[in-house]
Amino acid sequence: MTVQAQPAAGGRGVERSDAPSPGVHRDPDRESGQAPIRSWRLFSPDILRLILRRVAIAIPTAVLASIGIFVLIRLVPGGPAIAILGVHATKASIAALNHQLGLDRPFVDQYLHWLGQAVQGNLGQSLQTQQAVSHVIAESFPVSAELVGLALLFTVVVALPVGVTAARRADGRTDRLLRTASGLGLAIPDFFLAIILIAVFGIAAHLLPELGFVPFGQNPASNLDHMILPSLSMGLGAGAIVVRQVRAAMMDVLAEPHIRTARAMGLPERTVVWRYALRTALPTILNVYGLLIVGMFGATLIIEEVFVLPGLGNALVNGVQQRDYTLVQGVTIVYVLLVLVVNLLVDIAVALASPRLTEQ
């Protein structure tokens, strides 16, 4: 319900087009049940073309988004100088600081200069701590990535199979129970869920550490201990989405003729569901995951605040609260790149999972 991945994305509309991609063998009806439906080829011309096209679309988007951020930050009432020096600053000191920050130059100059530096990995200095922004990002990004990665792992290992099970028993008691549970999972805000988990597992039961972060390199076991609750509080909500979406996608697929054929041929139900149906539903599911990953990186803003994790989201929230504009600018650009990369990877994965969509 939260993500509307209707089958169109996964290829319902194109499903029946009888134009197999070059070099791809697909014709499930003719295959014996056990043979692989198709071979996975990463560097076929189709895929390369797709990558090139997506990159060609992504670059202007990234530039436009970075211009947007640049403009926005310069729209701050009074500009960053007032934010740094306070409202009582003299005109002379504001002018001096603006000059020092390069804010008195023409906008296009500033942007091109910034872009030139950014491409080389220099995103400027934090206004508050004087640290290089790229350094802050390099320090904090792995924390967020670990958090999102673990939450994602949870949704794949737990929520995905649950969604498939729900689809198999559509409208049965299990299904209804799961639907209610996932409805709840969608509605409970993740920060509230996080607090509940902290109260139950951390404070009441003393099972897990509540707050803080231990670098993986320092103590892997303790690092994971500290990551369980944060990733769980993100993964449960995301899992609810996965359950619903996978259920819907699988129900669509299970009603298709090729599944009926597979069943009629006497294949074990397990093979039919987990192998043939799931594979057909895979493009849709991958698209859901693309949206989910982006959403999770957004959610790190709040979850990292709750658990006091020194991640990218925390850096951004602190930057916004302390009006550290260079930091905000740099971190935001990283988020934009992250989204574009995730989208690209998902597009490639979808193309690999369903060759007939490649040319769409």
Next chain:
Amino acid sequence: MSARSTLMDSASDLKVGERATNKLSRPRHRDRHWSVGMIVSVVVLVGLLAASVLAPVIAPDSPISQNLLQRNAGPSLQHLLGTDYYGRDVLSRLLWGGRSAFLGVLLSLAVGMVLGVPWGLVAGYWPRIAGSILMRLADALLAFPALVLAVVVTGILGPGLVTSMTSVGIVFAPVFARLMRVGVLEVREREFVLSARLSGCKTRVLLLRHLLPAALGPVVVQATIFGGLAFIVEGGLSFLGLGVQPPAPSWGGDLALAYQYILNSPGQVVAPGALIAVVVLCTYRIGDWLRSRLTLQIRPSRGAEAPEIIT
């Protein structure tokens, strides 16, 4: 064909329960009619809205008057839900907090619609140049994780309920624009639009009287679902200290305060968090029902749904 019939449906009347004559869509009978859950959702939501609107009248106490001698008190006749860390009446704070929650959500939806609907209308009607420029802009906005954009824009506008929920509306706008555009692109090819155009209908009238209502259905459904999401985001932004500014009451802000002192009195976190969850649950439920009622097939284009899963 499905898209056609559904668009017709939504165009003709939002309230009418006539189903799209679409044999391909699997009927979900349980969702289509007024179920118990649906009635409960509407009643709860309307009740909470009424209680929030009437907060100045029915709240037993001022939401910000402190009584430091009575901190973290349990429920009593004087304070039905007890008092918080500063000795303020919890029930009164929740009621007043509901005001800002409902207000903020409506504000964000209004901003999103006011920006997004004309955006999509223009982009759909003049798809070549204006459309591609406008949609590029939408792509750029959708390249941010929604919460990141909301937080950054709030940081620039300055924290507060109005600024934070306005920026949430800005996040919603490109999604509405996309849905609107898809609808307009579909509808503008239909006969009634053609005949209106042939009979010399002015562009403005064509856009506002013919295309707008016909393409608005999916946007309305999306807005309902975004309404639920907006409650979560409002709570989240207030939780981060970017929304409603303390000591003014808000569910998210009260949750943050209760969380800060969770070791002193863990029970305080329950009420504000649970209220958000209940409101969101009811709103989603209504959105779901609306969607299945209209048998809408909202086309997924990547990113169009991205902001739906931001928290």
